[in-house]
Amino acid sequence: MRKPKIRELREAIKSMISKPYTTKFPYEEHIPFEKFRGKPVFNPEKCVGCGACSIVCPAGAIQLEDRVDEKNFMGTRKLTHYSGICIFCGQCEANCIADNQGIKLSKEFDLAYFHQGQDSHFVEQELLICRSCGRIIGAKKHLIWAIKKIGHLSFAQGILLNINQELLTVYSGISERKIEKPFRYTDIFKVICPQCRRETLILDEKIKP
């Protein structure tokens, strides 16, 4: 038999006198170590509904679903996380545009469930809908996020200007009714998508003397 090396002997003695690495879970509470990557959890206050986490997730564990009520120009974006599919890589948190706070890996590791569907949780954000064609412009909180990023430059863009005015409680363009075609050139300042905005610009060009 090969004689144990000094280093191995030292390790064996050390392990005999030190505490075990394993814990007594589930008989005793287990506290994960500091950098443990557990279930990612949404923070509805911080999330702006951009959908970046859903795009970067390599496992497809974050589903994005947009629901639009075209009649009332209302919509919601629902992001659902499925921990049964998640591989806990942390890409969602690393790429979250809301300072990595919209979704964060928690210390939750005990993810066994009795029924399918219990492994999911979601966050919902309001969508801004074009008042003319009913297309989705984006998540309202995402647009407010953009306003904060670019500051006063946001006053140069129709939709952002409109949201700015609403935030300043100067004017509530968001609650406007349907904008009918043909557009008037002043419609450029209303809640319309880039495609409809382009049409208003062309009209503006046309009516110039």
Ligand code: SF4
């Ligand atoms: S931790 Fe990785 S696999 Fe899990 S939701 Fe985030 S990006 Fe997807």
Ligand code: SF4
């Ligand atoms: S803000 Fe973060 S958590 Fe929310 S949708 Fe965007 S990337 Fe995902």
